[in-house]
Amino acid sequence: MEDLRIKMSANSVATARLSAGHERVLPSRRRALPLVGGIIIAALFSLLMILNLLPLVWGMLTSLKAEPDLFRFPPVIFDFAPTLDNYKRVIESGFLGNMQASLIYCVITVVSALALALPAAYAFDRFNFPFRQPLFLLIVASIPLSLGAAALLIPNYLYFTKLGLTNAWFTLPLIYTAHQLPMAIWIIKGTLEGIPKELDEAAIADGASHFGILRHIILPLSRPALGAAGVLVFVGSWNEFVASSVMVDSPALRPIQPAIYNFIGFFGREWGPLTASAMLAIIPILITFALLGRLIVSGLTKGSVKG
Template sequence: MRSKGLQFTFSGSLKSIILFVTFGLVVIVNIVPILWGVKTSIMSPSDIFFYPPKLFNFEATFEHYIRIFNGGYLRTFLNSIFYCVASIIFGLFLGILAAYGFDRFLFRFKKPMFYLVVFCIPLSIGSSALIIPNYLYMSELSFLNEWYTLPILYTAYNLPMAIWIIKSGVETIPVEVDEAATIDGASRFYFIFGMLAVLCRPALAAAALFIFLGAWNEFILSSIMINSPDLRPVQLAIYQYLGFFGQEWGPLTAAASTAIIPSIIVFTFLGRMLISGLTAGSVKS
């Protein structure tokens, strides 16, 4: 700004000040809760409730982490990883078949089928209208509280978006590639999972990323579908700690801090993919 010298007008500087202040506030408001939570999680109980709050002059302790991990938190962590991996595998498997089918073939009822998928993208954003239907229906099928309950639901909720993202990847592969493969006699199945999947790796990775975030962060469905402690995912465990630990913010913030590590790691490395996936999925107009 300053280098522009004479062009440095009043309205221009006012605008840049407003934008800078907005951004400053957003950074504070986005980062501080996490830092404050992590800080609380490594303080002793007496330090946590010391007022005014101690900013730096406390002794770090891992007692809350030890306590939650001795209390079965690791199990919920592993459950969540299982739910994510199962949903990703199942979702990508169905997703690549459907994406390829939609992109390369004409068949009866193609349009209505495609609109069903498109309809399900925003439908699964409005998930609270679905919690009662899903619950009553899963209980009718006796699918409640099983190891496969959540993977089935998480796959269904994230599959429509996955199909859309993978389809945008398949579009970029020239049709000549499938023709060459079929002439070579490679079976269609081998072609889809051997060649096509390799060629649209970025789209598959973006779809996997969305399924991961959806499954890892989901809470309300798990809270109504899962009863047994052995099957609890991580978000449900945190919510139940809220009732169990009450005002003990040490273990609560320790659980919360641990639960965001996978999301933050994935996001830091694949952030660019997430951003492009987001925009591809929503404003392709």
């Protein structure tokens, strides 16, 4: 019954806003781009695409070369006999187990970060409490943690060792969640700022609790932001290297990035297995962006324009 009241109140507020003319469809005001400008922009974007794809193509070709072809001079691009020996060696080394461990860590991190970020963003956007603004500024200042915090590695290692939390299946998800949470809160809060507070007021007038509002109104309307935050949290956790190379040392718990580093041996880099493992490591990232990359744009821009 409470769900029905919340939905009815949300629909009534939306209808009132439309009838009052608060949400208007503005006519498009696009200016025609000159032909020369269009050609220049297309050329620049093509050049940028080539520069980004060139290392990927070179790494893929290198991963298919046998050892004699790797050290030929001048280097060959297509004039070689492709082989899958490098991929076979990588798979036999247990690399797929490292990929599975990384996937488990990333899924746990995404679920944990979103479950904590949504109510936190809702509280920062809808409630007034002491030190609200300084706390949110602290969260924004902590966003660079999503890129990995090498400066925090030593204190984290000391604390985790003292508490007996190192070398366990939950060690890296705890660290990843702490690193990615500020960015997730910031993204979701930007979307919540574009959701009218009249929906909350109408639902409260009908007897809904804040948990009901969060579940039945905020959650459905913030799905693009949740998707964008989830994608970025997944990519940041998947690519993390510093903490994952120190906090766990068990081969069964080792994630994918330190596993790639194992092919940089004492006697030099093993370019064939190294590039083959790197090509396998980017497959989940490519799949994630192919399926959910659209959510990044919609989730980051949904709260930028308010009606």
